[in-house]
Amino acid sequence: MPARPISRMSFRRMAKVAAIFAVALLAIAAAPAPKQAATISKERYLSPLEIVSSPDGRVLYIVCQDSDEVRVVDVQSSRVVSKVATGRMPRGIALSPDGRQLYVTNAWSDTVSVIDTAALQVVQTLPTGYEPSGVVSDSANTTLYVANRLSGDVSVIDLKSGQETKRLLAGRGASYLALSPDGKRIYCTHIYPNAGAFRTPPNSEITIIDTERQMVVERKPLHNVAGVFHVALSADGRLGVAAELRPKNLIPLAHVEHGWAFGDSLTLFGDDIGGTVQIPIDELDRYYALPWGVAITPDKSKIFLTTAGSQSVTVIDVPRLLKTVRARRQPFVNDLSASADYVLARIPVGHNPRGVLLSPDGKRLYVANRLDDNIAVIDTATEKVVSTIDLGGPGNADALRRGERLFYTADFAFQGQFGCANCHLDATIDGLQWDLEPDGFGKDIVDNRSLENLAGTEPFKWNGGNADMPTECGPRTEKFFFRSQSFNQQQLTDLVTFVFSLPYRPNRYRAANGELTPAQERGKTIFERTKYKNGKPIPDSNQCATCHSGPKYTNQKQLDVGTGKSTDRSPVIDVPQLPNVAYSAPYLHDGSARSLEEIWTVFNPKDTHGVSNDLTKDELNDLIEYVKTL
């Protein structure tokens, strides 16, 4: 039978149905995602973090943190030409002076991968301290220096033998290194403040190492600073610049304007400065959160600074900066009008911009947009992004990636002052205690806690006042933190998805095979004991393993264990989880215990927080050795 011809009337009907169907499809696609997390892509993001280039500038080597590799880019074609697998969580990268070796720190493997740049292969793996981050070789390429974030020191590694010869004490959270142009000094910065007395201004330092003696020769004090990131030296060695945060954690977080919560600044040092000077980079009504990567043009005319929470690069005019510094004899870091004297531009780039690199001729600036998997290329003369190098990541942003962008951006805070990552540096802690406003000024001082593997540890907040993570991160952040806008439902879901995805960092205190040392075994016995030394039973409620039970060592209850302070509205606290507690000093809900020991030697006089007063000193040491393995 021949096909029936389609009548004009039928065609119009079909077209109408098709249009309705298309609109329906569009409506479905545009509809908000359901409250539960969207399907998480299994593709692996790259998360470029740091960049170095070959001596001739033709090749870029980019550390990709989440894909555990270095991606090699040909500058001329702007294409990825090779990939080199590294250890876990690579973080820092340096090139040997002759360009033949790349050194990549593997933060979660506690190693350095040595990559032959000709063969693009790992040729050697060197041991380091805990969580190696920044790396630099000396001018002769005989010694490698590695900043270890968790051990707070610098490994000095003899490259000939591949052995670590010594450790140099650095600041807490030692992370970034820079070699002076003359090769005589190495400068090291750190992301957590040095230990200090409770509720006193935070203090940090720039650790200066003499490369000839391989010793620390000076520590430049940085007052009121907690969180120092990249440091750079000018080509003539006369100007040093370190990016840093100035948190205002001692005053109640009552509002945000006028830099109330955080100041973003630079420390300047060197012969051009004649000491150290801190300068603001924020403006009166706009902030540029998380200053991170620093580059100084070869002619010392400009400083480029990534602001990782503000999706931008700040450009500073160096001559005008030096003129301002010399003219203003008094400290002016809190004068937010000052930046107008020397800030030339703010260049919008991608999400969470981190490492920066200038081309050898100074004409191009490469910026790692960590949460976009690409590199922004900026013309340093016009101060504009001229191209973007796609590193080949998944290309789409799933819930995890969207959530991570929300975590790091300061866009939600009033005038863009801070985001989650200001206090949770790289999703960890900041080592500080804060006075949040809702409970009254001077009340309920709280210590900043780790975010590792939080799922299943509800409720949240130090007193268990927030039943779940959406409550913890939801409207209260708008009301008591950002003072501006909060996350919408989808954003909140994405953020929670990301926070819950944060895994434990490797625990360095427990052997890889899980076996405990004799001291740790003894400590475990003490942790799990049910009787006093005289045989009398310890009440269940006062046994360590009662409250700190389960896979995350919390029974998720709220209790009074006698650690409340006169400034607390209630002594009842939420039992904290203990995994990786070794990394998160200070301790107790308010951070008043500076070390694990003090939890019991100072703050448990009546054995209300477990029975500890009958322990000998070595038994207490054993208990702590065990707790550190959790």
Place this chain on the structure above:
Amino acid sequence: MTTKSPSCCHPERNRFSGGAKDLLCILTLISLVLITVLLPLRGAAQDMPLFRWENFTTANGLPDNHVFCVLVDGNRIWAGTENGLGLYENGAWKVFRPDNDARQQSLAHQAVLSLALDKRTGDVWAGTMGGLSRISAGRIDTFTQLTSGLSNDIVYGVGVQGDFVWTATAAGASRLNTRTGQWTLFNERNTPMYEIWTYSVSPAEDKVYYAVWGGGVLEYDVKTERWKDYNDPDGETELVLMKDQGLIHEITTSVSYVDKILWVATYFGASRYDGRYWHNFLQKDSGLPSNFLNQIKAIDANRAWFSTDKGLAYFDGTNWAVYRPALDTRKPEMLVRDAVGTVKKIPVQSAPAHNYVLGVDFQDDDIWVATAKGLSHGIREKNPVETVQVLSTHKAQHKK
């Protein structure tokens, strides 16, 4: 030197008359005696180090005149005193004391009992009456028994061995692993220690030695991780019933392990142990000015310095020298005692600040001395040919 029978003592060769012969014999004998006595002593005196002493007190900026310990760090001199830690550099003193506001970031306590240098990093460790402090390029981090795994706040001794810092405290020994932050405690529960009052520690590459006040000496073998004790075979008596059979006394104050030789200072003499044989030194039969020793510091297997309550003594393996203000006149005094016991007084123009000596350290050929009344810098001088005053011959007079 071979002495010949004086020709005056051979009758067939005598060419002189009887009286002249007798006189000649006598003169010859006297000359020979003088040669026998003087030549060796002149050699001993010439070999013993000679110093010009410069003394520092609070008038010069020293934090306190009661100096417990001294540490040489290149061109810098650290002095641990009863009231602060002093650093002498470029001709001036800088003083460190506890800061109540800084607490853990300032010196643990003003009474600094011991000092040790980590030569690899340049960090200085200070044992105090209130904890242990690390001074690193101007930054101070303090460890106490409340804030860390340190066994006790009274830190009498401290020593550095690679990545480990060993402390001798009033409640046993502690060891800090500076890479991992782990503290390990050693006391009567896991060592042969029966007294836990440890007074001094001397770490070397392969061994660590502790002077245990009232408990002899403890040895830790780094490779086997085992402890061994050395005790006075006479028990805790002040008698020396079995000389050179073991440690001279249980009340040990200091140990020094150099070139595989252990030197021990006690309140009742000193001992030297080569791994097989002991040799004890007492005031009555050696050049020690006193049996009461605060510190012993060896240079090598044969040479050592002894800090006593009656002067600073030096032993070169054969001869002794004592440097001090004279006990009676307070005038500068240097005594030299040879192998046969002859004691000579060497004319000197200066002396350490006081005879009560608590410790020494070396700066090339110079010596720095901690005393009860100041810090002394012994500047090594070339030994001149001097006329020496013989104080005694053959054997030293027995002194109380």
